[in-house]
Amino acid sequence: MKRTPLLIIGAGVLLAFVPTLGLPAFYDSLLYLMLHWIVLATSWNMLSGYTGYFSFGHGAFFGAGLYTTSTLLAKDDWPFLWTLPVAALVAALLGVALGAVVFRVKSVRGELFALLTLAITFVIGTIVVNTPLDGGNGVSLAAVPLPAIGPTPSSSFYLLALAAATLTMLIAWAIFVSKFGAGLFAIHDDEDAAEVMGVPTYRYKLIALGVSCALAGVAGGIHAMFLSYVTVGEVFTITVPLTVVLMSVLGGTRHWAGPAVGAVAITGLLYSFTAADHAIAGKAMIGAVLIAAILFMPDGILLRLKRAFGKRAASPEGGAVHAASHGPTPAAAAMASPVMQPSHATHGELLLCVRGLQKSFRGVRALTGVDVDVRRGEILGLLGPNGSGKSTFINVVTGHYLPTGGQIVFEGRELAGLPAHRIAAAGIARTYQIPRPFAHLSVLDNVALATMFGGAIHDVAAARRQAMTWLEFTGLHTKSGARPDDLNLHQRKFLELARALASRPRLVLLDEVLCGLTPSEIDDAVALIRRIRDQGSTIVFVEHVMRAVMALTDRVVVFNHGVLLAEGNATDVMQRPEVMTAYLGSPHKEAAHA
Amino acid sequence: MAFTLPSASLLSQSILSGVFVGALYGLMGLGLSLSWGLLRLINLAHFAFAFLAAYLCYQMATMGVDPLLTLVAIVPLFFAIGASLHWVMARFSVTPFNSLLLTFGLMGIVEAVIQTIWTADFRKLESTYAQQKFKLGGLFVPIPEFITLLLAVGISLAVWAVLRYTDLGKAMRAAAEDAAIASAFGVNQQRNALLLAGTCAALASIAGVCLALSFTLAPSQMYAWIGVVFAAVMLGGLGRALGPLIAGTLIGVSEAITMAVTAPSWAPIVSFTLLIVILVLRPGKAA
Numbered sequence: 001m002k003r004t005p006l007l008i009i010g011a012g013v014l015l016a017f018v019p020t021l022g023l024p025a026f027y028d029s030l031l032y033l034m035l036h037w038i039v040l041a042t043s044w045n046m047l048s049g050y051t052g053y054f055s056f057g058h059g060a061f062f063g064a065g066l067y068t069t070s071t072l073l074a075k076d077d078w079p080f081l082w083t084l085p086v087a088a089l090v091a092a093l094l095g096v097a098l099g100a101v102v103f104r105v106k107s108v109r110g111e112l113f114a115l116l117t118l119a120i121t122f123v124i125g126t127i128v129v130n131t132p133l134d135g136g137n138g139v140s141l142a143a144v145p146l147p148a149i150g151p152t153p154s155s156s157f158y159l160l161a162l163a164a165a166t167l168t169m170l171i172a173w174a175i176f177v178s179k180f181g182a183g184l185f186a187i188h189d190d191e192d193a194a195e196v197m198g199v200p201t202y203r204y205k206l207i208a209l210g211v212s213c214a215l216a217g218v219a220g221g222i223h224a225m226f227l228s229y230v231t232v233g234e235v236f237t238i239t240v241p242l243t244v245v246l247m248s249v250l251g252g253t254r255h256w257a258g259p260a261v262g263a264v265a266i267t268g269l270l271y272s273f274t275a276a277d278h279a280i281a282g283k284a285m286i287g288a289v290l291i292a293a294i295l296f297m298p299d300g301i302l303l304r305l306k307r308a309f310g311k312r313a314a315s316p317e318g319g320a321v322h323a324a325s326h327g328p329t330p331a332a333a334a335m336a337s338p339v340m341q342p343s344h345a346t347h348g349e350l351l352l353c354v355r356g357l358q359k360s361f362r363g364v365r366a367l368t369g370v371d372v373d374v375r376r377g378e379i380l381g382l383l384g385p386n387g388s389g390k391s392t393f394i395n396v397v398t399g400h401y402l403p404t405g406g407q408i409v410f411e412g413r414e415l416a417g418l419p420a421h422r423i424a425a426a427g428i429a430r431t432y433q434i435p436r437p438f439a440h441l442s443v444l445d446n447v448a449l450a451t452m453f454g455g456a457i458h459d460v461a462a463a464r465r466q467a468m469t470w471l472e473f474t475g476l477h478t479k480s481g482a483r484p485d486d487l488n489l490h491q492r493k494f495l496e497l498a499r500a501l502a503s504r505p506r507l508v509l510l511d512e513v514l515c516g517l518t519p520s521e522i523d524d525a526v527a528l529i530r531r532i533r534d535q536g537s538t539i540v541f542v543e544h545v546m547r548a549v550m551a552l553t554d555r556v557v558v559f560n561h562g563v564l565l566a567e568g569n570a571t572d573v574m575q576r577p578e579v580m581t582a583y584l585g586s587p588h589k590e591a592a593h594a
Numbered sequence: 595m596a597f598t599l600p601s602a603s604l605l606s607q608s609i610l611s612g613v614f615v616g617a618l619y620g621l622m623g624l625g626l627s628l629s630w631g632l633l634r635l636i637n638l639a640h641f642a643f644a645f646l647a648a649y650l651c652y653q654m655a656t657m658g659v660d661p662l663l664t665l666v667a668i669v670p671l672f673f674a675i676g677a678s679l680h681w682v683m684a685r686f687s688v689t690p691f692n693s694l695l696l697t698f699g700l701m702g703i704v705e706a707v708i709q710t711i712w713t714a715d716f717r718k719l720e721s722t723y724a725q726q727k728f729k730l731g732g733l734f735v736p737i738p739e740f741i742t743l744l745l746a747v748g749i750s751l752a753v754w755a756v757l758r759y760t761d762l763g764k765a766m767r768a769a770a771e772d773a774a775i776a777s778a779f780g781v782n783q784q785r786n787a788l789l790l791a792g793t794c795a796a797l798a799s800i801a802g803v804c805l806a807l808s809f810t811l812a813p814s815q816m817y818a819w820i821g822v823v824f825a826a827v828m829l830g831g832l833g834r835a836l837g838p839l840i841a842g843t844l845i846g847v848s849e850a851i852t853m854a855v856t857a858p859s860w861a862p863i864v865s866f867t868l869l870i871v872i873l874v875l876r877p878g879k880a881a
Binding site: 110125126127129136238239242283284290298 | 630636689690691692694698699702703705707817821824825828857859862863866867869873874
């Protein structure tokens with residue numbers, strides 16, 4: 001793993017000797033353009049490729065850096081190199097300010113985010129062209145002196161871009177292999193599930209956008225000087241974002257080096273056509289390459305090549321396959337679990353205390369003031385007919401919905417109103433009734449993610465090792481390298497369990513884990529849930545399968561129409577008339593509101 | 595920003611021209627909106643189709659054909675092009691985002707083709723309609739723009755009626771909601787999708803003919819329309835027949851007022867600020 005950054009730096013140092021070869025100046029320019037696009041495409045990919053928030057606003061951030069540098073140079077006579085950090089800062093601030101608004105709006109995802117960022121490009125462009133920043137005539141930098149970094153002006157640009165590209169590639173790699181990167185990839189697949197598993201989605205997106213914008217700003221600052229005459233029409237357009245999207249998609253957005261591969265390919269292709277005076281043919285050629293790439297290599301050149309050579313190193317998927325081949329035997333699985341958790345010495349103490357919890361969706365009152373206590377070490381069954389508020393209860397307690405009123409106190413801490421990732425970090429995990437695995441991550445990485453974000457492990461390799469023990473615990477270790485799509489429902493439900501356990505919660509909320517399973521699968525699951533309790537977790541168990549409820553629960557509470565209807569031992573509670581009424585209907589009218 | 599208050603007659607004349615250009619935004623956006631909302635394909639090539647149709651119309655008009663008569667040939671041609679494009683995309687099950695990139699590639703190819711045949715120079719259709727206008731209560735109404743408005747309103751209403759009242763329209767809307775369930779209820783989704791994709795391209799070509807009637811053409815101009823037409827599509831709501839026309843008119847009028855009150859270079863800020871505000875404050879509608 002640690003070889004990669006050395007390789008990047010080594011390549012950077014090696015390429016720094018190119019100007020001494022005495023090649024014609026036009027090679028410097030071609031190489032400059034390649035590096036320029038590597039910076040732009042790779043920086044774009046840090047937010048957009050990793051999280052799936054495709055930004056069409058990269059031109060705006062690039063332009064912000066470009067105009068920062070040109071304004072400082074032309075109006076304030078700054079030395080050129082000092083303008084570059086300012087360009088990065090201005091672009092990053094613009095990005096973060098934008099993200100702080102946009103990322104709060106949950107529905108602005110996918111295509112809507114792309115359009116929004118495109119619109120912002122045109123708004124900023126319009127402002128720049130109409131203010132003294134540009135004034136409509138462009139800014140000329142012909143009189144600004146260029147520091148002699150290389151032997152010739154063109155080689156100076158080349159070396160500057162090389163430094164920027166090396167830095168960008170290092171950052172892209174560092175994000176890719178880190179916990180931060182794992183969180184970004186989880187956001188890509190299922191943002192809500194990622195948040196519930198402890199990924200601080202809002203902050204992560206904002207940081208990724210900030211870094212991405214800062215690097216685009218640097219590229220813009222250098223490019224201002226390279227162009228020496230800047231106009232709004234060339235910068236704040238759809239061309240910059242489309243080019244970087246094209247490069248990244250061509251190279252592969254799910255790999256740190258993908259955009260760079262695409263950037264080199266496209267720049268080289270474009271240049272060979274313009275150099276030979278076939279600009280029109282070049283345009284058509286690019287179009288044809290793009291179409292072919294989308295149709296035949298939708299995952300990008302890099303992943304395609306990797307698959308062709310059967311080598312899957314350095315990617316999250318790759319690590320999973322590796323771990324799987326060395327996975328321990330099921331015998332080891334039985335031993336793995338009990339050592340993981342602190343023993344539950346304080347059995348019976350109050351763990352979660354919910355008071356007067358309310359949740360309304362506009363007019364619909366899903367929970368109208370329920371009180372529920374969960375004691376440490378117990379399995380509490382949460383019952384009730386469909387629509388009684390059981391799932392809403394789980395969604396509110398785990399922070400997916402904000403409560404309308406009431407208190408949620410967990411181990412003495414008030415949780416109501418906290419974002420979901422903070423609640424996850426406090427020690428509460430959940431499963432989804434319909435499993436929501438991260439589709440592009442391997443089974444192992446799905447669990448490793450929970451290990452990292454719930455269990456506060458920072459090292460990806462350590463997280464994978466620990467995740468493997470949870471796969472053994474749930475019997476999924478033979479599937480660790482598979483994609484969630486390849487699992488059957490039973491296995492996907494167990495993956496949900498493994499993921500919930502991997503964050504080492506004190507409280508697990510299980511939302512109908514048995515729904516849709518066959519009788520023998522239910523027996524397996526019941527045995528597994530017993531083992532989960534035995535190794536120290538407290539369980540809230542939402543279920544309709546009464547056989548399992550009777551077998552597992554220490555105590556049950558029954559919801560009906562968003563209120564607490566009954567509480568006590570399962571056998572007793574199910575025989576109470578008001579509970580039977582709620583489930584089966586009332587024998588006579590007066591009982592309906594009992 | 596220098597604000598100058600224009601006279602009442604100048605202002606109403608610019609509002610009228612805003613309505614006309616807005617109608618063209620709406621007509622351009624209609625096919626885009628249907629394709630995005632009902633087929634889940636974001637077709638950037640829509641703009642390329644419109645321009646190709648505009649150039650074909652220009653070519654036939656220079657050979658003496660009435661520009662409106664060219665629709666007879668152009669509409670079926672583009673229907674076939676749109677349906678074939680969709681066949682390819684469906685064959686490779688292209689995702690919405692990849693459809694955006696793929697059609698961008700196609701746009702580049704079409705631009706290159708146009709540039710090879712008609713060069714990058716500006717072209718203006720000289721027709722019998724070009725110079726004609728009539729006066730309506732003190733305002734001048736140019737005929738080409740008036741034709742565009744009539745076509746945009748008529749076609750949008752027709753599409754709206756088909757989607758709302760016919761079995762075909764209901765089937766298409768159902769398939770957009772859930773293709774698998776719609777198929778289970780006997781909707782021939784593949785045929786309908788081809789039909790719809792063809793219709794979208796045909797709508798692009800009609801917009802192209804209107805474009806040729808009142809605008810000067812250059813191949814690179816096709817990119818200038820993307821932003822504002824997308825704004826109209828998003829504002830109007832995806833897959834809605836009347837949305838793009840209403841939103842397009844709104845944008846056109848607000849642009850025209852901005853231009854009259856300040857300077858033409860400020861015009862883009864209106865549509866895009868509107869788009870941003872709508873996306874952030876009322877996202878439910880666009881999604």
